[in-house]
Amino acid sequence: MALIERFQKTTDIGFWEGQIPMSYIYTVGRAGEKFFRELINGKIFGAKCEACNITYVPAKIFCEKCFARLEDKYLDVGTNGKVYTFTQCYETYEGIRKEKPSIVAVIQIDGTQGFLVHWLGEIDFEKVSIGMPVEAVFKAKKDREGSILDIKYFKPIK
Amino acid sequence: MEITKKMVEKTATKLSAEEILGGKVLSVKWEPKLKYAWDNGPAIGRYLAELKNGKIIAKKCDKCHRIMIPPRMFCELCWVPTGEWVYVKDTGIVNTWIVGYVDWKAKRLDIKGGVRPITPGIIEIDGASKGMGILHHLGEVDPWKIHRSMKVKAVWKPPEERTGSITDIKYFKPTK
Amino acid sequence: MRRVAIVGAGLTKFYRNTQETPKELAYEATKMALDSCEMKLSDIDCVVHGTAPDAFDGVHMKGEYLSDGSGAYRKPYMRHFVGGGTGVLSPIHGWFHVASGMFDTCLVVAEEKMSSAYPHPAGAFLTIFDHTTEQPLYPTLIYIFAIEMNRFMTTHGYRKEDIALVAVKNKKNAMDHPSAQLPAEITVQDVLNSEIMAWPVNRLDISPTSDGAACVVLAAEHVARRITEKPIWIDGCGWSLDTAYWTTRDLYYPDYLEVAARQAYKMAGIKEPSKEIHIAEPYDPFTYKELHHIEGLMLAPRGKSVQMLVDGHFNRNGNLPTSPSGGLLGVGNPIAAAGLMKVIELYLQLKGTAGKRQVPGNPTCGVANAWGDLMQVGTVVVLRS
Numbered sequence: 001m002a003l004i005e006r007f008q009k010t011t012d013i014g015f016w017e018g019q020i021p022m023s024y025i026y027t028v029g030r031a032g033e034k035f036f037r038e039l040i041n042g043k044i045f046g047a048k049c050e051a052c053n054i055t056y057v058p059a060k061i062f063c064e065k066c067f068a069r070l071e072d073k074y075l076d077v078g079t080n081g082k083v084y085t086f087t088q089c090y091e092t093y094e095g096i097r098k099e100k101p102s103i104v105a106v107i108q109i110d111g112t113q114g115f116l117v118h119w120l121g122e123i124d125f126e127k128v129s130i131g132m133p134v135e136a137v138f139k140a141k142k143d144r145e146g147s148i149l150d151i152k153y154f155k156p157i158k
Numbered sequence: 159m160e161i162t163k164k165m166v167e168k169t170a171t172k173l174s175a176e177e178i179l180g181g182k183v184l185s186v187k188w189e190p191k192l193k194y195a196w197d198n199g200p201a202i203g204r205y206l207a208e209l210k211n212g213k214i215i216a217k218k219c220d221k222c223h224r225i226m227i228p229p230r231m232f233c234e235l236c237w238v239p240t241g242e243w244v245y246v247k248d249t250g251i252v253n254t255w256i257v258g259y260v261d262w263k264a265k266r267l268d269i270k271g272g273v274r275p276i277t278p279g280i281i282e283i284d285g286a287s288k289g290m291g292i293l294h295h296l297g298e299v300d301p302w303k304i305h306r307s308m309k310v311k312a313v314w315k316p317p318e319e320r321t322g323s324i325t326d327i328k329y330f331k332p333t334k
Numbered sequence: 335m336r337r338v339a340i341v342g343a344g345l346t347k348f349y350r351n352t353q354e355t356p357k358e359l360a361y362e363a364t365k366m367a368l369d370s371c372e373m374k375l376s377d378i379d380c381v382v383h384g385t386a387p388d389a390f391d392g393v394h395m396k397g398e399y400l401s402d403g404s405g406a407y408r409k410p411y412m413r414h415f416v417g418g419g420t421g422v423l424s425p426i427h428g429w430f431h432v433a434s435g436m437f438d439t440c441l442v443v444a445e446e447k448m449s450s451a452y453p454h455p456a457g458a459f460l461t462i463f464d465h466t467t468e469q470p471l472y473p474t475l476i477y478i479f480a481i482e483m484n485r486f487m488t489t490h491g492y493r494k495e496d497i498a499l500v501a502v503k504n505k506k507n508a509m510d511h512p513s514a515q516l517p518a519e520i521t522v523q524d525v526l527n528s529e530i531m532a533w534p535v536n537r538l539d540i541s542p543t544s545d546g547a548a549c550v551v552l553a554a555e556h557v558a559r560r561i562t563e564k565p566i567w568i569d570g571c572g573w574s575l576d577t578a579y580w581t582t583r584d585l586y587y588p589d590y591l592e593v594a595a596r597q598a599y600k601m602a603g604i605k606e607p608s609k610e611i612h613i614a615e616p617y618d619p620f621t622y623k624e625l626h627h628i629e630g631l632m633l634a635p636r637g638k639s640v641q642m643l644v645d646g647h648f649n650r651n652g653n654l655p656t657s658p659s660g661g662l663l664g665v666g667n668p669i670a671a672a673g674l675m676k677v678i679e680l681y682l683q684l685k686g687t688a689g690k691r692q693v694p695g696n697p698t699c700g701v702a703n704a705w706g707d708l709m710q711v712g713t714v715v716v717l718r719s
């Protein structure tokens with residue numbers, strides 16, 4: 001291989017450190033404005049396509065299947081759902097070991113074809129099961145700011 | 159079918175940056191931490207090492223005989239591995255240049271307050287093949303007196319300050 | 335190879351900051367395009383999406399993110415990306431899908447939301463340069479455009495005040511474009527008096543950063559003839575890339591574009607472009623760039639484009655109207671969507687439905703190009719009625 005030269009010390013080649021110096025502000029969009037504002041009110045909003053008989057959660061301005069406009073089809077879908085699937089995470093998104101693992105679940109909101117990814121709380125991992133009924137636990141009203149974190153977690157319905 | 163004002167008017171909602179920052183609509187902030195360590199590879203590794211020595215090194219293609227800077231391990235025209243390493247001069251001519259009033263973040267420089275405009279250019283390096291230019295800054299010159307084909311020479315940092323970087327050359331200045 | 339036509343088009347309004355998410359913008363353009371030719375999503379066989387660096391919208395795997403808004407749910411879907419050249423690669427990418435015989439209909443969607451990058455998308459541009467030999471010098475996109483403009487000017491002896499006429503023309507043309515972000519009636523003096531960004535580039539020499547989306551619907555000939563009485567044919571496609579060592583090629587002339595244009599002209603059977611082409615949408619993120627590209631498209635001899643501009647040759651009622659849409663300088667520059675906006679302009683003009691922007695003389699052949707990557711990719715399409 002003529003292309004490869006032999007370097008005795010790898011430090012002769014070295015590396016160059018740098019970063020991509022970016023920051024972002026994402027607007028939540030037209031449907032997002034409805035969905036996240038309603039979280040402040042302690043409500044979860046979806047959007048229903050009558051033609052496809054699908055209720056999306058979170059709300060969307062369009063049906064991805066038939067492209068119908070759904071902006072006048074927003075509806076309160078309640079705050080209850082069922083555990084669709086779940087896992088327990090031992091590392092942060094940066095790959096650092098957590099002090100205490102957290103349970104992450106996909107929750108199907110009752111009466112809809114929509115899902116939210118969120119944490120499960122007030123339950124031990126061993127007791128979680130697929131299909132288990134859960135409900136959203138919101139932060140105190142004064143602390144809500146129109147974020148997915150306005151829901152603290154979902155907890156089992158006793 | 160014509161695309162009319164009426165058709166486009168509701169497709170997008172106009173906002174100002176102030177309205178977004180001021181919370182007229184909801185938004186989410188994010189600052190990703192995207193840090194990298196890029197391996198230099200043999201060609202750029204040697205290039206940087208030689209800059210630390212105060213020298214500029216190029217590499218020659220045995221097929222098209224181009225002396226190429228920055229050096230590379232293969233000739234992108236002939237698609238063959240390159241041959242010998244060749245030292246080139248630290249002088250050259252200005253191929254093209256600008257007089258910059260904004261920085262890389264699109265922020266305006268305080269020119270009226272006495273900040274010198276930024277004057278990057280492409281310098282064709284003497285000893286490399288014709289047209290072989292590199293990006294660098296021009297200094298010790300009135301920005302408005304820079305001209306095409308102006309002869310320039312590298313101004314190096316003192317040896318103890320060099321780190322093996324393209325910035326070991328501070329800038330290129332006109333030769334008298 | 336099958337003949338492929340554009341049969342529908344949609345475009346959002348372009349703004350500096352929009353409330354809509356990228357996928358909501360994509361939906362609006364795509365929905366309008368489908369409605370324009372009375373097609374339903376179920377009539378569509380496949381989708382292609384053009385969108386520039388993920389770093390603008392700040393969404394990694396932006397193609398995947400944009401898929402539902404682009405009508406790609408459970409359909410064959412591909413994203414393509416060649417920086418600023420993306421918007422004209424978009425119809426070419428869609429053309430492959432249909433010309434190959436694999437699909438009869440294809441949605442071609444392009445989107446950009448540059449306002450997500452905060453405080454300014456300029457930071458993303460730093461990282462397109464070589465990380466070891468160039469980034470430590472803090473180059474910016476405006477710098478390299480200005481550097482190219484300078485080489486172009488000094489080679490041909492062009493004057494800034496003449497080049498400024500491109501901004502005057504395009505911003506005026508944009509007065510009649512419903513999506514336009516920066517339409518204006520300005521003078522050469524306004525351009526010269528606007529603040530210096532990087533000499534020789536002033537504020538009004540540059541297109542804005544923008545949010546927006548665009549979409550065209552493509553169909554194979556047998557389908558196109560059922561949909562419309564006047565399909566607009568994609569008769570030529572070309573694309574090429576010059577050296578990745580951008581400082582080692584002579585910036586005075588866009589060789590990347592000539593190679594791409596020759597390919598597109600050959601495919602379209604065009605021998606004398608300046609005679610056979612009636613209307614052009616050369617890529618104009620900067621004033622000089624329209625002229626640079628007019629020369630690269632061989633619509634003007636090298637070194638002669640400025641005189642032709644001054645003589646009114648490129649005005650909407652001139653011999654060869656260029657950027658009758660208003661271009662990026664007037665309509666705006668949501669990167670990929672801006673390139674596709676130019677193709678949509680040709681489509682509307684050749685169809686005779688450009689409204690107030692309609693150029694006289696029933697044009698039947700047009701060319702559009704875009705330019706990107708690290709200043710060295712050229713993408714070209716030739717359309718005919």
Ligand SMILES: [Zn+2]
Binds near residue numbers: 049063064066068
């Ligand atoms: Zn539906």
Ligand SMILES: [Zn+2]
Binds near residue numbers: 219221223224236237
């Ligand atoms: Zn060679």
